[in-house]
Amino acid sequence: MRIVFMGTPEFAQASLQKLIETGHNIVGVFTQPDKPKGRGYKLVAPPVKELALEHNIPVYQPEKMKDGTALSILKELNPDLIAVVAYGRILPKDILELPKYGCINVHGSLLPKYRGAGPIQWSVIDGEPVTGVTTMYMGEGLDTGDMILKKETPIGENETYGELHDRLKEIGAEALVETIGLIEQGKAPREKQDDSLSSYAPMLDKKIAKLDFNKPAQQLHNLIRGLSPWPVAHTTVGGKLLKVHRAVLSSGKGEPGAVIDNKKFIVACKEGALELLEVQMEGGKRMKGEDFLRGRKPERLGD
Template sequence: MKVIFMGTPDFAVNTLREIVKAGHEVVGVVTQPDKAKGRGGKLCFPEVKEAALELNLPVYQPVKVKDPEFIQKVKDLKPDVIVVAAFGQILPKDILDIPPYGCINVHASLLPKYRGAAPIQAAIINGEKETGVTIMHMDVGLDTGDMILQEKIQISDDETGGSLHDKLAVLGAKLLVKALEQIKEGTAIRVPQDDSQATYAKMLDKEMGNIDFTKPAVYIERLIRGLNPWPSAYTKLNGKTLKLWKAKVKEYSAGAKPGEVVEVNKDSIVVMTGKDALEILELQLEGKKRLSADEFLRGYKIEKGIVLG
């Protein structure tokens, strides 16, 4: 089939590669414009653009996909299907209506749960035991279209946003290729979503990582894992940002206030929360390297009774 692929970050790269590997003709790769990064403001390519150039595929980077010029370009390419994976812009109806087989999305959740921008992180933070990938037909709503295929994956107790992202990127790519074959053969079954079961995962921002120690330790531990590697969970220590990378829940009922350091051990720092305590095992002070608590405590003194936040 003639495919236009739309995607931007690393999550989408696997899918693009698998489409090419399966023998489909990718007539265009659409991704977000290059962005300035770092102190020098150097323009960097999106990961999908890098992969597309390596595969010798034509790349298009519209500022807005609803621009008439870009819509005409899509029409001129005459795609049989448009595949979307973490693209970053909402497609207007004018584009959704172009390909005869429609626009197909790779979504990293078990829809209708966790529609929206950050389903991977939300599943971990909310304590889900499983998640997965849904291949769906796109409509004008936000992840509301009919489902074609869905596959589950277990969430391990030490899962991070990064590790789950990588697993779902691989799973999503394989499932998408399977869905394209079914669409081509006319055997794909469309299953409407149950809107009454829908939940949403809003876009990530740095403020989400600001730890509220009045929350239970079990929730904070999941937040730390879910927001690893970005935007990361953090608090304040003596006015400096302190990122927490790894922790575990410790049963604790002492009468300390949330955020108060109740124990300083050789290889951990124990902080009181709204319920139980959080045993910090890996952390990073502003401007410093990421360290185990053992390494950190050798160079920085933290005393019992200090309050974080």
């Protein structure tokens, strides 16, 4: 089967790696254009491009998908199937209908919940106990296509978005290979999504990263986990920004925002308390909460 792979970040790189390892015929890779990064704004290639070039797979980076350029390339490649994983581009109808077996997608949630760009982050922020990946046939809607396979996994009590992302990218890669195998055998199931059960997971915005200790500790704990490693939850100490990379639920009472233990860096919330395990002062290095307290003795946070 001739396969065109479309993807951009590390989450997609894992799926491409698995397709290569399992001997699938990848005739081309589509990924987003290189982007400037760092102080020198040097152009950096997406992880998927780097992997494809290592294996001498042709790479295409169209600026747009609707101007006919991508369609022309795809007609020449003549894929039987297009596999899409975190590509970051919406495919127009003429591309969706081009391959013999259609276009399939790996999505980082148990659809129809958490459609959109930030499914892994929001599943953590919302305190979900279970998540997973879904493979599906792609349609014109946003993550609304018929489902093929679902793979569930529990979310750890203290698991961060970054940690869950790294687990799900491997689960997604396995699911993609299994899905392609079912399609090749003509045995792929097709289940319509129940739109009444759907929810939307938008791209993260730094505006949600500020910690409000007038909220329950559990809610803040979930927010901290869901925003690690980016954009990182934060509060303030003496008017300066303090990033909170990791925390755990703790016990104790006090005014919301008050530091109620100067050895373990425990902060009172509206309900319960949080122990801040890893923090980073504005302009400083990431450190353990207890080490931070050796140099400072703040009475409260969020002032």
